[in-house]
Amino acid sequence: MRRDFEYIVLGLGGWGSAAAYWLSRRAGADVLGLEQFELGHVRGESQDHSRIIRLSYHTPAYVELAKHAYRAWAEVERDAGERLVLKTGGLDFARRESAIPLSNYSGSMDAAGVPYERLDASEIRRRWPQLAVTDDVHGLFQPESGIAMAARGNAAHVRMARAHGATLLDRMPVERLRPVDGEIEVTAGGSAYRCRRLMIAAGAWSNGALTHFGVHLPLRVTLEQVTYFATPHPEEFQPDRFPIWIWMDDPCFYGFPIFGEAGPKVGQDAGGEEVTANTRTFEPDQAALKRTVDFLGRYIPRLLGPIIYTKTCLYTLTPDRDFVLDTLPGHPNVAVGIGGGHGFKFASLTGRILSDLAIDGRTERNIEPFRIDRAVLQLANPPANYMV
Ligand SMILES: Cc1cc2nc3c(=O)[nH]c(=O)nc-3n(C[C@H](O)[C@H](O)[C@H](O)COP(=O)(O)OP(=O)(O)OC[C@H]3O[C@@H](n4cnc5c(N)ncnc54)[C@H](O)[C@@H]3O)c2cc1C
Numbered sequence: 001m002r003r004d005f006e007y008i009v010l011g012l013g014g015w016g017s018a019a020a021y022w023l024s025r026r027a028g029a030d031v032l033g034l035e036q037f038e039l040g041h042v043r044g045e046s047q048d049h050s051r052i053i054r055l056s057y058h059t060p061a062y063v064e065l066a067k068h069a070y071r072a073w074a075e076v077e078r079d080a081g082e083r084l085v086l087k088t089g090g091l092d093f094a095r096r097e098s099a100i101p102l103s104n105y106s107g108s109m110d111a112a113g114v115p116y117e118r119l120d121a122s123e124i125r126r127r128w129p130q131l132a133v134t135d136d137v138h139g140l141f142q143p144e145s146g147i148a149m150a151a152r153g154n155a156a157h158v159r160m161a162r163a164h165g166a167t168l169l170d171r172m173p174v175e176r177l178r179p180v181d182g183e184i185e186v187t188a189g190g191s192a193y194r195c196r197r198l199m200i201a202a203g204a205w206s207n208g209a210l211t212h213f214g215v216h217l218p219l220r221v222t223l224e225q226v227t228y229f230a231t232p233h234p235e236e237f238q239p240d241r242f243p244i245w246i247w248m249d250d251p252c253f254y255g256f257p258i259f260g261e262a263g264p265k266v267g268q269d270a271g272g273e274e275v276t277a278n279t280r281t282f283e284p285d286q287a288a289l290k291r292t293v294d295f296l297g298r299y300i301p302r303l304l305g306p307i308i309y310t311k312t313c314l315y316t317l318t319p320d321r322d323f324v325l326d327t328l329p330g331h332p333n334v335a336v337g338i339g340g341g342h343g344f345k346f347a348s349l350t351g352r353i354l355s356d357l358a359i360d361g362r363t364e365r366n367i368e369p370f371r372i373d374r375a376v377l378q379l380a381n382p383p384a385n386y387m388v
Contacts, residue, residue: 002167006030007358008186008195010174010209012039014046014150014344015337016201017157018351019358020166021076023199026359028165032195034188036173036205039158040151043277044203045314047151048226049260051344052244054090054145055114058104058388061369063112065346068365072348073148080156083149088257089243090145093124095136099250099387102140109142116142128243130236130302145244147259148345157351177212184334197358200336201351204277204314206324210336213328217372218382219338220317223275225284226267227292228308236302237264250387253295255303263308268292270315270341270386277314284310315341319382325350325370327357336372341386 012035020033176187204221242257255266324338356363
């Protein structure tokens with residue numbers, strides 16, 4: 001088996017499989033991807049039927065980036081010959097004095113020229129009688145929002161990367177990384193590989209990989225969960241009748257119409273306990289589930305029904321919730337990408353950015369906010385703000 005490659009991707013979750021795909025479009029057989037578990041495993045962050053994709057974001061920079069994310073997914077859809085994004089429209093809603101101000105979202109969309117509608121409570125109830133909102137609630141509706149089909153998207157990236165000539169190996173834990181003569185030696189599964197450029201997309205395991213370059217980031221890994229409910233009114237929660245939604249307050253909840261399972265999915269954002277990727281359990285947090293059920297009982301009661309299942313998943317949180325997307329200080333041939341617990345919608349784009357950084361040493365996208373040397377990432381115990 002070949003051991004020398006131009007490009008190696010460490011980690012084949014959402015972001016890494018996308019990086020391997022975009023690299024393979026330009027570099028074909030010169031690409032190796034290494035994944036420690038089986039492809040499509042559920043121990044990381046990227047594997048479920050659905051993730052929210054939206055233009056509605058809290059800064060104009062994210063809105064601009066999200067426009068490019070839709071374009072990147074559309075290119076993969078064309079290449080793979082299958083649909084990976086389903087537009088349902090999206091509702092951001094909250095009480096008028098909420099922890100996450102809707103004005104940040106409307107202001108960012110205004111700045112980026114993205115159309116949306118402002119809705120008061122009576123208009124929300126008129127459009128979606130499923131939402132029992134009180135009169136103090138208002139919302140923003142953006143029609144491009146929808147579902148990024150996570151498991152399908154990952155599988156498409158993997159399949160098409162291989163079709164373009166890349167070698168992707170699973171059950172291949174990377175044990176050691178070592179700069180040698182301007183290249184990187186990668187030891188995985190007991191074998192040594194060499195590459196000119198390395199991309200690290202290791203999610204909750206990022207610090208384990210970065211430590212080989214003397215880098216440690218103040219990341220917090222949390223055990224999050226989503227629950228599918230067997231609503232007794234499935235006709236009201238179909239994707240053509242019910243949007244993706246985010247309750248913009250603390251606690252923050254979000255949800256999907258019926259997609260992939262027999263009922264809609266709901267979760268609390270950043271509501272989980274701190275864990276490590278290797279010692280986490282797969283046990284649902286009953287207190288978090290109760291918070292979710294209480295919220296639904298108040299605002300979306302017709303969604304509630306028997307629990308189909310609760311699925312756990314990891315967030316890798318930076319203190320400011322912004323991504324890390326950069327090359328390593330002192331190692332311009334090593335790039336790293338970390339999704340900050342909201343990165344799936346961007347996966348294909350960030351994969352493309354990582355591949356551009358590797359091949360061209362630059363990207364046309366604005367990744368300045370995601371620098372690895374930004375001040376908050378230099379602190380050992382930085383203050384954290386996840387409600388953005
Ligand atoms: C419950 C939940 C809901 C979410 N909802 C949304 C949403 O609605 N919209 C959205 O945009 N985002 C959402 N996110 C966030 C999003 O899913 C993540 O930001 C994104 O999937 C991160 O992908 P990743 O590739 O960085 O991580 P992962 O998919 O975890 O990939 C990292 C991979 O690296 C591998 N790896 C690590 N170390 C090694 C090693 N040493 N050797 C080999 N392989 C290694 C791991 O095994 C893993 O497969 C959600 C996340 C969760 C948990």
